[in-house]
Amino acid sequence: MKTIVLLTFLCLASSVWGQRHTILDQEDNTPISYATISFGNGNGLFADEDGKFLFYQKWYSDIDSLYISALGYKEKALATQKLPKTILLEKDVSELKEVFLVSEKKRKYKTKKISSEIHDDYFKCWLPTVESEISVYFPKPYEKDTKIATVYLPVKMEESNRRSGQKQRFSTLFKMQFYSKGKDGYPDKRLPYENIIFEITDEDKANFELDIEEYGVYMPKEGLFISIQVLGYTDKNGKLEQTKKYSEIETRKGIVKVPTTFRPLLPFTDKQEGYQTYTRRIFFKNRTWQRFDPNYSKNNNLLKIGHTNYGMGVKYYLYEED
Incomplete structure (x- = not known):
């Protein structure tokens, strides 16, 4: 009986906490901070500093697709039913070419x-x-x-x-x-x-x-x-x-x-x-x-x-x- 209760608890915990996902750079596997996760209906959320976000199916039962984007990366569309724990984004070369560094000088x-x-x-x-x-x-x-x-x-x-x-x-x-x-x-x-x-x-x-x-x-x-x-x-x-x-x-x-x-x-x-x-x-x-x-x-x-x-x-x- 205790075994059944424990297994039931673990299953429930998995259904809640197992919905955490991480967005990484496809090349070097570094986290992509504060990526945008759009639901395609005008609603959405953001990943945190470590590229992690929580998608709980009970919260968003009517959402079947996510559109994930971040500055310097190509947008990626994913079905929520087969949402992987790790999501890799590909760099967008056209955006990266625009990035520049300003040389700072000590001036009055x-x-x-x-x-x-x-x-x-x-x-x-x-x-x-x-x-x-x-x-x-x-x-x-x-x-x-x-x-x-x-x-x-x-x-x-x-x-x-x-x-x-x-x-x-x-x-x-x-x-x-x-x-x-x-x-x-x-x-x-x-x-x-x-x-x-x-x-x-x-x-x-x-x-x-x-x-x-x-x-x-x-x-x-x-x-x-x-x-x-x-x-x-x-x-x-x-x-x-x-x-x-x-x-x-x-x-x-x-x-x-x-x-x-x-x-x-x-x-x-x-x-x-x-x-x-x-x-x-x-x-x-x-x-x-x-x-x-x-x-x-x-x-x-x-x-x-x-x-x-x-x-x-x-x-x-x-x-x-x-």
Whole structure:
């Protein structure tokens, strides 16, 4: 009897924990950090720093295929019924050719700062989900070499306007990327800088300062877009938690999948001119950018009150001649 119970327990444990998979480079078997795993229906998740992700069939019973992608690699489609424990991705030579290294020199520079726009109103904030990537356009402020030293990210820690006595703890992992400006004014090609992975917790300030000087990000003459994207909450060791990123709600029209929102919230502002903020759903195949303007949605509350831009700020180094 004990043997039967033990075997039953092991089978159940295997059905839960045996669904962990690892994404590796096909050539050298090194982990591919924070790869994107799309379900093909607008939902998905991310691998962690070690290229691992959890796919539990009970969570995603309606998903029959996964589409796995990462910067510098060819996308791979796999059936969920025969999902291997180890998934190998092939390098994309066309993307790798674009990567370059910037030679840093010690030069004199002046500092220019564009302040972020901060407020603490829940109803004027964007609610982040793992589905959405937000980018903000910054024109080049100077004809000569211009380097981005710091990015200022306004954040709201509480998930409502109510101030309770007990502080709600959280630790959220984000990814930052950079894009060129296309001829249509929208974000275009991803610029060849490495992903910047960073963590924001409830202990941070409302004006979160991210030092990116070491990454050597220089402004193209047409300016660039800076994007941020939620990866998910982390555990106490700073590792990305593998949890379900949406809930299912039954309606008259059937089951609706509602994305989980994460803290911190992102304050949008009406104090910046024009429409400089763009968003996209990263788990869709085409991943089309949309400008956050009245054409984006007639029902969006932020647009109704004129809060059309995420109030991101930056600090530049404006270099003098050699």
